[in-house]
Structure formats: C-alpha cells, structure tokens
Amino acid sequence: MKKFNVMRATIAAFGVALALCARGEPKFAPGIEVAGMDRSVAPGASFFAYANGAWLRSNEIPADLSSYGSWDVNEQLVERRLADLIQHPDAGAPQQGPAIRMTRDYYASFMDEARIESRGLRPLKPLLQAIDAIANRDDLARFLGGTLRADVDVLNSTNVYTDNLFGLWIAQDLDHPQRYVPFLLQGGLGMPDRSYYLDPAAAMVDIRAKYATHVAAMLGLVGMSDAAARAARIVDLEHQIAAVHSSREATEDVLKGNNHWLRSDFDSKAPGLNWRVFFAAAHLPQKQRDFVAWQPAAVSGIAALVASQPLATWKDYLIVHALQHRAAFLPRAIVAEHFAFYGTTLNGTPELRVRWKRAIDATNDALGDAVGKLYVARYFSAPAKASIEEMVERLRAAFERRIDNLDWMTPETKIGAKAKLAALKVGIGYPDHWRDYSGLKIVPDDAFGNAERAASFEYRYQLTKLGRGVDRAEWAMTPQMVDAVNLPAMNALNFPAGMLQPPFFNPDGDAAHNYGAIGTIIGHEISHSFDDQGSTFDATGRLRNWWAAKDLEHFRAAGSQLVQQYDAYHPFPDLAVKGQQTLSENIADLGGLLAAHDAYREEVRARPDAAVDGFSGEQRFYLSYAQNWREKYRDPALRKQVLTDGHAPEEYRASTVRNADGWYAAFDIQAGQPLYLAPAERVRVW
Numbered sequence: 140m141k142k143f144n145v146m147r148a149t150i151a152a153f154g155v156a157l158a159l160c161a162r163g164e165p166k167f168a169p170g171i172e173v174a175g176m177d178r179s180v181a182p183g184a185s186f187f188a189y190a191n192g193a194w195l196r197s198n199e200i201p202a203d204l205s206s207y208g209s210w211d212v213n214e215q216l217v218e219r220r221l222a223d224l225i226q227h228p229d230a231g232a233p234q235q236g237p238a239i240r241m242t243r244d245y246y247a248s249f250m251d252e253a254r255i256e257s258r259g260l261r262p263l264k265p266l267l268q269a270i271d272a273i274a275n276r277d278d279l280a281r282f283l284g285g286t287l288r289a290d291v292d293v294l295n296s297t298n299v300y301t302d303n304l305f306g307l308w309i310a311q312d313l314d315h316p317q318r319y320v321p322f323l324l325q326g327g328l329g330m331p332d333r334s335y336y337l338d339p340a341a342a343m344v345d346i347r348a349k350y351a352t353h354v355a356a357m358l359g360l361v362g363m364s365d366a367a368a369r370a371a372r373i374v375d376l377e378h379q380i381a382a383v384h385s386s387r388e389a390t391e392d393v394l395k396g397n398n399h400w401l402r403s404d405f406d407s408k409a410p411g412l413n414w415r416v417f418f419a420a421a422h423l424p425q426k427q428r429d430f431v432a433w434q435p436a437a438v439s440g441i442a443a444l445v446a447s448q449p450l451a452t453w454k455d456y457l458i459v460h461a462l463q464h465r466a467a468f469l470p471r472a473i474v475a476e477h478f479a480f481y482g483t484t485l486n487g488t489p490e491l492r493v494r495w496k497r498a499i500d501a502t503n504d505a506l507g508d509a510v511g512k513l514y515v516a517r518y519f520s521a522p523a524k525a526s527i528e529e530m531v532e533r534l535r536a537a538f539e540r541r542i543d544n545l546d547w548m549t550p551e552t553k554i555g556a557k558a559k560l561a562a563l564k565v566g567i568g569y570p571d572h573w574r575d576y577s578g579l580k581i582v583p584d585d586a587f588g589n590a591e592r593a594a595s596f597e598y599r600y601q602l603t604k605l606g607r608g609v610d611r612a613e614w615a616m617t618p619q620m621v622d623a624v625n626l627p628a629m630n631a632l633n634f635p636a637g638m639l640q641p642p643f644f645n646p647d648g649d650a651a652h653n654y655g656a657i658g659t660i661i662g663h664e665i666s667h668s669f670d671d672q673g674s675t676f677d678a679t680g681r682l683r684n685w686w687a688a689k690d691l692e693h694f695r696a697a698g699s700q701l702v703q704q705y706d707a708y709h710p711f712p713d714l715a716v717k718g719q720q721t722l723s724e725n726i727a728d729l730g731g732l733l734a735a736h737d738a739y740r741e742e743v744r745a746r747p748d749a750a751v752d753g754f755s756g757e758q759r760f761y762l763s764y765a766q767n768w769r770e771k772y773r774d775p776a777l778r779k780q781v782l783t784d785g786h787a788p789e790e791y792r793a794s795t796v797r798n799a800d801g802w803y804a805a806f807d808i809q810a811g812q813p814l815y816l817a818p819a820e821r822v823r824v825w
C-alpha cells in the first residue's frame with residue numbers, strides 16, 4: 140500500500156470520535172464513525188463527503204503536518220507509544236540487551252539540542268574538506284561513489300527518489316529470484332521530481348524561484364561567497380539532470396526498468412563518469428559483474444554531465460547536497476532554512492514538528508527493528524495476530540473464488556493465478572527474525588555521527604546480500620509502521636503491527652467494519668499480486684509472462700478503462716490525477732474492495748443483516764472503506780502527491796465504490812448522480 144514514505148504525526152487534535160481514556164490513549168469507535176458523516180450529502184454525489192464530511196469540517200490539519208487523516212491519527216498513537224517505550228523500556232519490554240541502550244542513546248543524542256548547537260558545523264567539516272580537495276574528474280567520481288547508499292526501491296516501498304546522484308537498491312534479480320542483484324537508479328535532484336524543474340505551470344515556476352533562493356541561503360549558512368550566482372549554477376545543473384531523468388510513470392514500468400547491464404556496460408553505455416573509481420569508492424565488490432540500470436538513459440545522461448559540467452559547479456552542488464542530506468542533525472539555523480523550503484514551500488506545512496517527534500523518526504530510520512521489537516512486545520497481542528490471520532485466509536479464499544468465476548479468463552491462466560495466490564507468503568505483525576545491530580556504534584552525545592554510522596551500517600548490510608541466497612522472510616517495513624506492502628519478487632505481504640489496530644481493525648468490533656476497513660486493505664495488498672505490475676511476476680517471484688495472450692489483452696483493456704476513470708478527476712484546474720501513474724494502486728483498491736466484500740458476505744452468510752446505528756451491514760462495510768480514506772491536504776502537498784505519488788488522492792480512492800454493484804444496492808444509487816456508472820461502465824478487473 141505504502142501510503143507515505145516516512146512516519147509523521149503529532150499528538151495534537153485527535154478526531155471527533157476519539158476521547159482520551161484513563162491511560163492517555165485515544166479510544167476509537169468500535170465500528171463506523173457516524174458523527175464524522177455528512178448525511179446532507181447524497182452518497183451518489185460524493186461518497187467521500189457523505190462518509191467523512193463532518194470529520195473534514197471539524198478537524199484542522201495540525202500545524203506541523205501537510206495532510207491529516209486516518210493514517211495520521213494512527214501514527215500519532217504509535218509515535219507517542221514509541222517515545223514512551225524508548226524512554227521507559229523497562230516497563231514491559233523484552234530483554235534484548237544492547238539494542239535497548241542503542242535506541243535510548245540514539246534518541247538522547249538527537250534530543251541534546253544544546254550539544255548540537257555548541258558543535259555548530261564542526262561535524263560537517265571533514266565532508267566539506269573532502270569536497271574542497273576534489274581537483275579532477277576522478278576525484279569527483281570517488282566522492283560521488285562515496286555518497287552511494289541503499290536508499291531507493293522500485294517495487295516494495297516504491298521510494299524512487301534520492302538526493303544522491305544515484306541510488307542503489309539490492310533486491311532479487313527479477314529474472315533469477317534466487318539471487319540478489321544491485322539496481323542502480325537515477326537521483327541527484329534537490330526537488331522531488333523532474334516535473335518540478337520542467338513543468339511550465341505557474342505554481343511550479345514559483346517553486347523553482349523559491350528553490351534557488353533556498354539554495355543560496357544554504358550556501359550562505361556555510362559561509363560561501365557569491366551565494367546567489369553559485370545557486371543559479373547549481374539549479375541549472377539540476378535542471379540538466381532533470382532533463383535526462385525518466386518520468387515517474389516510466390520508472391514504475393517494470394518491463395522498461397529491468398535492463399541488465401554488465402559492469403563493463405557502464406563504461407561503454409554511460410561514458411563520462413569513471414565507473415571503476417565510482418564503484419570502488421562505493422565498496423561494490425570488485426567481482427560484481429551483473430547490475431540492473433533501471434533508467435538507462437538517465438544513467439548515461441547523468442554520467443555525461445559529470446564530464447561536461449564545470450568542476451566548480453559540481454563542488455558547489457555537493458556542498459549543498461551534503462548539507463541538505465544531513466540538515467536534521469545540524470544546528471537550528473540549518474534545520475529552519477531546510478524546513479522553510481521542504482516543509483513550507485513544498486508541502487505548505489506552517490510549523491516544524493517538535494523535536495521529540497523528529498527524534499522518533501530518526502530513531503526509527505536508524506534502528507527500525509530494535510524499536511519495532513519493543514513495540515510488538517507491548518502492543519501486538521497473540522489473539523490479534525490470530526484473528527488477522529483468519530481474515531487473511533478468508534480474503535485469500537474469496538480472491539480464489541473470484542478467479543474461478545472470471546468468465547473472460549482461460550483455464551490455463553487461472554492455474555497460474557491460483558498458483559501465485561497459494562504461494563503468497565503473508566507476514567502479520569512482525570518478521571520471523573529480527574535485524575542484528577551489533578557492530579553499530581551509537582553514543583549519547585553525537586547525533587550527527589550516529590546518523591552517519593547508522594546510514595553506513597545499513598548500506599554495508601545491504602551490500603552483504605550480494606552473493607548470498609535470498610532471504611524470503613525478510614521484511615520491507617518495520618513493525619511499528621502504519622502501512623502494509625506487497626513484495627512482488629518475494630511473492631510476500633507484510634502487514635506491520637502499527638496498521639493492525641483501531642481504527643482499521645478492532646478485535647472485538649463489528650464484522651462489517653473490520654472487513655470494510657482492514658479487510659479492504661488486506662485485499663488491496665493481495666490484489667497487488669495481480670495489478671498491472673504484480674501480474675508480470677509468477678508464483679516464484681520471477682518476471683515472466685504466465686498469461687494467455689487473449690487474457691492479457693482483456694486485462695489491459697480493463698486497466699485502460701480504469702486509467703480513463705482516474706484521468707477524469709481534477710484536484711486542481713491545471714492538474715488532473717495521473718491514471719497511468721496510479722494504475723497499480725487503483726487496481727489494488729478495486730480488487731481489494733470486491734474481495735473483502737465477498738469475504739464479509741461469506742463470514743456473515745448465516746446471520747441476518749442487522750442494523751447498527753441505523754445502517755445495514757452492507758452500508759457499514761462501504762462506509763468503513765470510505766472512512767479509511769478520510770484525509771485533508773494543504774494545496775502544495777496535494778499537488779506534490781498528484782505529481783509524484785503512485786496513489787491517487789484519498790477522495791478518489793473512496794470513489795472506487797462506484798465500480799462495485801453492491802454499493803449501488805446498499806445506498807440505492809440512481810442514474811444521473813455524479814458517481815453513477817451504468818453497469819457496462821463499471822470497471823471489473825478481478
């Protein structure tokens with residue numbers, strides 16, 4: 140699902156259904172939240188507003204967030220629990236030795252703002268000196284190689300952005316899923332996507348001007364002369380990098396990305412960068428022969444720029460990127476300037492998050508599994524795990540029945556689909572085994588050094604995978620995340636404990652609510668195995684076409700119908716939802732909704748549909764689905780979401796119901812209403 144890339148939240152302003160109970164934890168309604176609805180809106184006019192209108196009106200986006208919805212409410216809860224667990228781990232924490240001390244020390248070092256202020260820019264000195272010492276293109280290649288980190292992922296968390304010139308992802312070879320291979324991705328931009336440099340819309344021109352001002356301010360903060368002129372040259376260099384970048388849509392296309400390059404191909408296909416020096420500085424094993432160049436034109440284009448652009452501009456560029464990358468661990472003036480652009484200009488967020496919340500984020504980034512182990516020991520019960528396992532199996536069975544009932548699919552393709560579904564490995568709550576952090580040095584008075592060492596430690600860990608057998612039990616998320624994910628090359632799902640709690644799941648709750656809320660999310664993740672990308676992988680995780688030609692044609696036609704449906708949504712007059720960019724997620728939403736509804740019907744088949752709060756079970760199912768997607772945005776954040784994210788904005792995700800026949804019956808939706816689709820126009824993929 141991957142709704143967000145990082146955890147972010149605040150403890151201010153819980154939703155209207157929440158009241159603080161005695162232990163200081165919010166209390167969630169056990170089913171749908173009737174008080175959050177707006178019954179003056181017709182469900183067929185806007186189901187999103189019908190289900191969420193009162194909540195949207197009565198909740199403000201907290202000043203330190205760029206958007207606010209169900210996920211944030213849950214993240215606020217998790218974040219507060221984590222702060223408590225890290226500071227008071229003895230109350231109910233498992234014995235896990237040094238890892239507890241590491242999380243405490245990491246957190247404490249980040250919280251020690253006085254120490255960070257007093258050290259000033261000193262921690263950055265060695266890096267600035269190394270940049271200053273760059274005297275030729277080989278030195279430049281060596282420095283750039285040293286910035287390579289395992290910080291991107293094209294399939295799982297789908298984080299395709301890095302501010303380093305290139306990003307590395309070490310994952311299963313898509314053609315040989317028994318081995319790991321390094322994937323090299325484009326990077327190097329200071330803004331989130333090539334469109335921020337190239338899009339002619341007035342709003343984007345304005346952001347570009349503010350970015351140049353910000354870059355100059357950063358240079359000024361490290362005492363550089365001539366900051367405005369240098370900033371103009373840096374932004375121009377980034378503009379040229381953006382011009383050779385692949386679009387977000389192309390990057391999402393696995394068939395376009397799966398380009399096997401031998402080590403020697405980099406020299407012949409991407410001249411300009413001394414790759415021997417670059418890879419050696421990046422500590423890639425010398426014997427590593429096979430690579431994947433995900434965006435080959437960008438790799439070639441960026442390498443050419445390394446040769447053609449003035450060394451002095453590259454050095455200024457590296458100073459700004461070194462600073463931006465580490466801003467969170469530097470003094471207040473740097474943090475404030477960084478936030479002014481990345482928080483306020485890019486996302487519209489007025490206020491920087493308070494320090495302890497940023498400390499939780501940083502600790503999660505550095506020591507995710509150590510923190511997660513503490514979290515599940517206190518907050519994820521065996522009965523909750525068992526009841527989610529049961530729901531997953533009901534969803535899997537429902538999906539299998541749906542495959543059996545597809546009238547357009549040939550029996551041979553059905554065999555492939557069912558084999559894939561049966562082999563799907565489902566992880567619930569937390570991984571089977573935990574990461575070991577021994578060897579990582581964390582000290583309580585060195586926030587900057589701790590962050591640097593943690594990033595290198597993670598990178599070295601990723602490099603050790605090369606040449607090893609694939610660990611199919613490894614997770615792509617931490618257990619405390621409020622999220623879930625499908626890992627296509629592992630044919631596996633991760634459902635972190637942070638997601639498996641109210642308001643998404645209530646072990647004692649109403650079945651209609653649980654299937655409409657967490658059930659549709661489980662269904663969404665299962666459906667990712669069969670979306671436009673996931674369906675290109677077979678049961679073993681190999682990228683292989685297991686479809687009969689005629690079936691594939693039908694599947695693609697249904698997909699393009701869905702692309703058109705989403706292309707027609709306009710969050711801004713000058714910007715529509717990108718139907719192709721969001722297709723995988725939209726197929727997953729639709730498949731998940733239909734399969735969860737089937738599973739719900741199966742569970743309650745022997746029971747009469749009793750009304751609760753004046754709503755039938757059928758109605759509560761769809762309302763719970765739409766309440767998952769309650770969300771408010773600041774305009775710049777919504778624009779960024781539309782331009783750079785694989786997910787459509789939540790309002791349109793809630794509108795997926797217009798493709799479900801059951802929704803029409805439950806709310807008596809009539810022709811002529813805005814969301815109404817004639818039966819033939821309702822998209823059915825699975």
Ligand SMILES: [Zn+2]
Nearest residue numbers: 140141724727
């Ligand atoms: Zn998804």
